[in-house]
Amino acid sequence: MKKHIVVIAGDGIGQEVTAVGKQVLDAIAKKYDHEFTYDTALIGHEAIEATGNPIPDETITKSKASDAILFGAVGHPKYDNDPSAKVRPEQGLLGIRKALGLYANLRPIKLFDELLSASSIKPEILKGADILFFRELTGDVYFGERGRKDDGDTAFDTMIYSRYEVERIVIKAFDAAMTRRRKLCSVDKANVLESSRLWREVVQEIAPRYPEVEVEHQFVDAAAMLLIKDPKRFDVVVTGNLFGDILTDEASQIAGSMGMLASASVGDTTGLYEPIHGSAHDITGKGVANPLASVLSVALMLDISFGMKEEANAVVDAVDSVLKAGFRTRDIADATTASDKI
Amino acid sequence: MKKHIVVIAGDGIGQEVTAVGKQVLDAIAKKYDHEFTYDTALIGHEAIEATGNPIPDETITKSKASDAILFGAVGHPKYDNDPSAKVRPEQGLLGIRKALGLYANLRPIKLFDELLSASSIKPEILKGADILFFRELTGDVYFGERGRKDDGDTAFDTMIYSRYEVERIVIKAFDAAMTRRRKLCSVDKANVLESSRLWREVVQEIAPRYPEVEVEHQFVDAAAMLLIKDPKRFDVVVTGNLFGDILTDEASQIAGSMGMLASASVGDTTGLYEPIHGSAHDITGKGVANPLASVLSVALMLDISFGMKEEANAVVDAVDSVLKAGFRTRDIADATTASDKI
Ligand SMILES: CC(C)[C@H](C(=O)O)[C@@H](O)C(=O)O
Ligand SMILES: CC(C)[C@H](C(=O)O)[C@@H](O)C(=O)O
Numbered sequence: 001m002k003k004h005i006v007v008i009a010g011d012g013i014g015q016e017v018t019a020v021g022k023q024v025l026d027a028i029a030k031k032y033d034h035e036f037t038y039d040t041a042l043i044g045h046e047a048i049e050a051t052g053n054p055i056p057d058e059t060i061t062k063s064k065a066s067d068a069i070l071f072g073a074v075g076h077p078k079y080d081n082d083p084s085a086k087v088r089p090e091q092g093l094l095g096i097r098k099a100l101g102l103y104a105n106l107r108p109i110k111l112f113d114e115l116l117s118a119s120s121i122k123p124e125i126l127k128g129a130d131i132l133f134f135r136e137l138t139g140d141v142y143f144g145e146r147g148r149k150d151d152g153d154t155a156f157d158t159m160i161y162s163r164y165e166v167e168r169i170v171i172k173a174f175d176a177a178m179t180r181r182r183k184l185c186s187v188d189k190a191n192v193l194e195s196s197r198l199w200r201e202v203v204q205e206i207a208p209r210y211p212e213v214e215v216e217h218q219f220v221d222a223a224a225m226l227l228i229k230d231p232k233r234f235d236v237v238v239t240g241n242l243f244g245d246i247l248t249d250e251a252s253q254i255a256g257s258m259g260m261l262a263s264a265s266v267g268d269t270t271g272l273y274e275p276i277h278g279s280a281h282d283i284t285g286k287g288v289a290n291p292l293a294s295v296l297s298v299a300l301m302l303d304i305s306f307g308m309k310e311e312a313n314a315v316v317d318a319v320d321s322v323l324k325a326g327f328r329t330r331d332i333a334d335a336t337t338a339s340d341k342i
Numbered sequence: 343m344k345k346h347i348v349v350i351a352g353d354g355i356g357q358e359v360t361a362v363g364k365q366v367l368d369a370i371a372k373k374y375d376h377e378f379t380y381d382t383a384l385i386g387h388e389a390i391e392a393t394g395n396p397i398p399d400e401t402i403t404k405s406k407a408s409d410a411i412l413f414g415a416v417g418h419p420k421y422d423n424d425p426s427a428k429v430r431p432e433q434g435l436l437g438i439r440k441a442l443g444l445y446a447n448l449r450p451i452k453l454f455d456e457l458l459s460a461s462s463i464k465p466e467i468l469k470g471a472d473i474l475f476f477r478e479l480t481g482d483v484y485f486g487e488r489g490r491k492d493d494g495d496t497a498f499d500t501m502i503y504s505r506y507e508v509e510r511i512v513i514k515a516f517d518a519a520m521t522r523r524r525k526l527c528s529v530d531k532a533n534v535l536e537s538s539r540l541w542r543e544v545v546q547e548i549a550p551r552y553p554e555v556e557v558e559h560q561f562v563d564a565a566a567m568l569l570i571k572d573p574k575r576f577d578v579v580v581t582g583n584l585f586g587d588i589l590t591d592e593a594s595q596i597a598g599s600m601g602m603l604a605s606a607s608v609g610d611t612t613g614l615y616e617p618i619h620g621s622a623h624d625i626t627g628k629g630v631a632n633p634l635a636s637v638l639s640v641a642l643m644l645d646i647s648f649g650m651k652e653e654a655n656a657v658v659d660a661v662d663s664v665l666k667a668g669f670r671t672r673d674i675a676d677a678t679t680a681s682d683k684i
Contacts, residue, residue: 081546094534122463142534146537153506154504155503155540156503159498161498192432194489198495201425220587220588221591222591225594227592249563
């Protein structure tokens with residue numbers, strides 16, 4: 001098959017890990033006789049430096065014209081510590097998610113057996129845990145109105161969801177549950193938030209269409225606790241953009257390290273594949289970043305965007321072999337001495 | 343000393359655990375020759391059933407007139423699964439926090455040595471962890487404007503903070519850090535949210551007044567990860583209402599169980615002391631609820647509201663002895679078989 005892939009490496013370790021992801025794509029093309037062509041595009045801090053815009057039009061145009069996007073990371077400490085910055089690297093990531101309508105972010109959380117002891121959580125709690133998160137990605141407080149009032153002394157953001165936004169992600173999550181253990185946990189804060197009450201209403205309305213799926217609702221605070229206490233109780237988890245951001249980073253500890261976690265952002269058009277870790281400037285250029293999240297993002301791309309199941313499995317098997325052979329980056333070397341960032 | 347305490351037991355296991363907390367108050371009064379008088383008041387589902395109002399005026403009046411409040415829990419599954427309910431038990435809890443100006447919620451997270459193996463996290467990761475959370479409690483998306491638009495098909499909530507609200511909680515957190523290991527971690531999502539940018543601005547402004555305190559900023563997603571990966575890196579953590587809700591429930595796993603965690607809600611007037619666990623209707627009336635969070639809430643009351651350090655320590659020592667003697671509720675019995683709720 002012929003496929004055209006846009007590589008958007010972005011900031012910090014995004015460059016290093018994406019380079020490895022691309023090598024894996026090349027190896028797959030060679031082995032399975034596919035033809036992968038590539039283009040590159042700018043995003044984030046890198047794009048601001050080059051063009052003043054965290055998400056140049058060209059990046060969107062190239063992305064839309066591609067069959068899939070291999071994404072790195074965005075972010076820079078310079079902006080983090082300047083609360084008044086008007087232009088930020090993160091606008092690049094949020095902008096491309098919105099422009100391409102990538103409303104469903106799939107984050108599979110699964111521990112490679114070889115890494116059982118790399119986590120800070122006990123192996124007997126982790127063994128067998130296998131969670132698929134569906135994080136809504138183009139709504140919520142990420143995209144609601146925000147601003148200042150009272151001469152800048154009051155700041156607000158708007159959490160907002162419309163019915164159709166909830167429906168489309170919830171349906172994707174139910175469909176996935178049908179192919180797995182048929183359990184769906186919807187996470188909200190419906191005891192306080194109106195947007196969560198709409199979320200819960202929609203889940204309740206759709207549930208009868210999937211009588212074989214066992215549905216539970218958890219408040220986000222309880223879910224944050226249960227993920228660590230008993231990760232095996234979860235199969236598919238569906239939640240909003242903000243709660244999904246927090247819970248999936250937390251859940252990275254189930255997989256041993258953020259450096260192991262891939263994600264797929266899909267919608268109605270081109271899919272985008274990215275590690276869930278960020279730009280990690282503290283370790284950039286040191287050659288210690290774990291590239292496996294990017295490699296596993298490539299596996300998701302092969303599977304979801306290209307329908308290449310066998311190729312995808314080959315990539316996952318390769319990761320497994322590398323771990324079995326004892327190769328480790330320091331984030332997965334040992335739970336008690338590992339660096340806290342990747 | 344003479345002290346007048348209002349007991350607001352509320353819903354579910356709130357009744358059971360608060361009864362034990364009160365016994366401990368009685369024992370302290372006897373042993374240390376204090377005179378504690380009590381009154382009771384209604385809240386939550388219990389109050390709705392009796393008066394139609396989750397927070398009757400009388401509850402507020404009695405609370406304001408007291409020296410401290412011993413609080414149980416609110417909540418009922420009936421409302422959780424009815425997204426259209428207009429009156430909810432939680433309005434009682436939010437209402438009393440607001441009415442009494444309880445803007446600072448202190449949640450100490452510390453593991454009793456005896457419970458090292460009760461957690462799902464590895465003992466070597468936990469040993470020595472000692473975190474004091476300051477959760478802002480009367481602002482944020484809990485109290486911003488919320489509602490529906492588009493014939494009910496769009497729902498919104500407003501995250502909102504004003505400078506003075508951030509200042510007063512941040513100052514309390516810095517003051518506490520000065521009496522501890524002099525480290526403060528402020529948690530926000532300033533790379534996306536305007537309210538978080540105001541939050542970070544204020545922390546940056548106040549920091550120079552405390553040159554001895556080492557300040558770090560973490561995004562909430564990273565914080566959720568680091569709490570599990572390396573809890574020992576934290577000393578005092580300060581954050582907004584919603585992030586504090588999520589992170590402290592998650593952090594309960596550091597202390598072995600939610601059933602062990604007490605909290606103090608303080609502001610300019612009467613302090614309120616409550617377990618961080620909820621009403622837990624699934625175990626209500628079975629005699630299995632862990633009363634230690636209520637007992638430890640009593641210790642916080644003695645210390646913070648009454649200035650009775652010795653008495654407070656006696657309560658904590660008593661909890662330690664009970665654990666050393668091998669007594670356990672099932673939530674702290676064994677990490678792999680424990681119930682997932684209390
Ligand atoms: C960089 C940031 C804006 C982003 C988010 O919050 O969505 C990141 O944390 C993620 O999870 O992809
Ligand atoms: C019951 C609920 C409204 C409450 C909250 O979210 O504040 C609870 O979870 C808590 O943490 O005290």
